[in-house]
Amino acid sequence: MLRRAVELFNRQxxxxxxxxxxxxxxxxxxxxxxxxxxxxxxLLSAALDEALDELTAAVEQAVDPASxxxxxxxxxxxxxxxxxxxxxxxxxxxxLLRVRGNSEVELAALRRRRKLxxxxxxxxxxxxxxxxxxxxxxxxxxxxxxxxxxxxxVEWYRPDGPVDVDTLARSIAVLAFDGLRVPPAG
Amino acid sequence: MLRRAVELFNRQxxxxxxxxxxxxxxxxxxxxxxxxxxxxxxLLSAALDEALDELTAAVEQAVDPASxxxxxxxxxxxxxxxxxxxxxxxxxxxxLLRVRGNSEVELAALRRRRKLxxxxxxxxxxxxxxxxxxxxxxxxxxxxxxxxxxxxxVEWYRPDGPVDVDTLARSIAVLAFDGLRVPPAG
Numbered sequence: 001m002l003r004r005a006v007e008l009f010n011r012q013x014x015x016x017x018x019x020x021x022x023x024x025x026x027x028x029x030x031x032x033x034x035x036x037x038x039x040x041x042x043l044l045s046a047a048l049d050e051a052l053d054e055l056t057a058a059v060e061q062a063v064d065p066a067s068x069x070x071x072x073x074x075x076x077x078x079x080x081x082x083x084x085x086x087x088x089x090x091x092x093x094x095x096l097l098r099v100r101g102n103s104e105v106e107l108a109a110l111r112r113r114r115k116l117x118x119x120x121x122x123x124x125x126x127x128x129x130x131x132x133x134x135x136x137x138x139x140x141x142x143x144x145x146x147x148x149x150x151x152x153x154v155e156w157y158r159p160d161g162p163v164d165v166d167t168l169a170r171s172i173a174v175l176a177f178d179g180l181r182v183p184p185a186g
Numbered sequence: 187m188l189r190r191a192v193e194l195f196n197r198q199x200x201x202x203x204x205x206x207x208x209x210x211x212x213x214x215x216x217x218x219x220x221x222x223x224x225x226x227x228x229l230l231s232a233a234l235d236e237a238l239d240e241l242t243a244a245v246e247q248a249v250d251p252a253s254x255x256x257x258x259x260x261x262x263x264x265x266x267x268x269x270x271x272x273x274x275x276x277x278x279x280x281x282l283l284r285v286r287g288n289s290e291v292e293l294a295a296l297r298r299r300r301k302l303x304x305x306x307x308x309x310x311x312x313x314x315x316x317x318x319x320x321x322x323x324x325x326x327x328x329x330x331x332x333x334x335x336x337x338x339x340v341e342w343y344r345p346d347g348p349v350d351v352d353t354l355a356r357s358i359a360v361l362a363f364d365g366l367r368v369p370p371a372g
Contacts, residue, residue, distance in 0.1 A: 011204055011286070012201060013199040015198060016199055016202040081318075097341070111201060131338045132368055133366045133367065133368060134360070134364075134366055134367070136369055137360060137366075138349075139355045141354075141357055144342055145338075145339075145361050146339030146366070148335060148341065148342070149331065149335040149361075152331075152337060152338045155332075155337075156330055163324075167327075168327075171323045171327055171328075171331065172331060174320075174323060175323070175328070175331050175332070176361060176365065176367050177366050178206070178360065178365040178367060179361070179364040179365030180319045180323075180332070180362055181258075181319065181320075181364060182317055182320055184318075
């Protein structure tokens with residue numbers, strides 16, 4: 001039910017979706033829906049937690065102070081892992097990325113997102129201090145662009161399309177870390 | 187009025203916004219609104235055309251067969267120009283990027299977007315054939331990622347923030363074409 005609810009929210013917008021719409025989508029009566037969930041907001045909250053719990057686990061591992069890997073390696077790893085999370089939890093992540101802060105549940109999700117953004121910007125700064133990642137772009141901007149690139153895949157990627165998730169993750173990492181340009185020979 | 191309408195559509199969703207909401211937002215009566223526009227869809231159509239006309243002009247210049255510039259140069263140019271269009275026309279482009287095809291106006295906009303995507307993928311393929319852009323990622327995927335990166339800036343970029351548009355355009359091009367990695371010395 002959560003998955004179907006999230007797909008409906010993504011298709012017609014969370015605010016524009018009523019519990020009546022959801023009941024029709026599921027072929028249930030409204031009272032049957034309310035037997036399972038208290039409110040539309042409870043479904044929103046569960047979906048946002050699904051996305052945020054996965055992303056938080058990935059970012060916490062990447063910024064773990066006990067890690068002995070260089071920051072640049074942990075940054076590449078978290079890019080790969082984020083791509084996999086976005087593909088596996090695409091409906092929930094799509095909903096998360098569209099949250100605008102219209103309720104306390106949404107504001108709480110935005111606070112958790114902001115913490116992830118700060119941790120990732122800190123990791124980029126650490127990788128730049130190591131000299132492994134370019135420092136002529138500010139770490140906050142690099143982080144915005146890098147995870148903007150990752151997040152953009154929810155807009156077009158389909159797991160049943162021609163690009164498998166390994167190719168997708170590798171291509172995003174190659175574009176971001178190595179760039180598209182082939183240096184002139186000579 | 188178009189600008190304020192588009193900002194309201196982006197804030198609360200086009201489908202969830204009524205002409206009554208728009209009248210309240212503008213401090214006008216509904217009849218005053220209808221004196222200027224026939225329908226909500228007319229405002230949507232005008233905003234989508236604003237975004238699409240600008241993007242189409244940029245892409246048509248980039249794929250102009252009469253151009254003597256290499257495809258890779260034209261690709262970098264259209265990235266820079268797209269960033270500027272997204273910043274200058276951010277509300278209209280944001281609305282365009284959220285269109286899901288719920289009406290004939292939206293379907294027509296999606297058809298125009300698809301033509302732009304195809305032209306850009308063709309330009310990437312041409313740059314790869316020249317040997318100037320890497321060919322180990324399929325041109326369609328490269329194009330999706332590159333313009334996904336560009337489009338993602340509508341989610342966070344604010345013209346009154348710390349990053350000016352020149353820095354933004356240059357940073358996106360550097361990330362995409364040169365990559366973030368600093369090669370190990372030696």
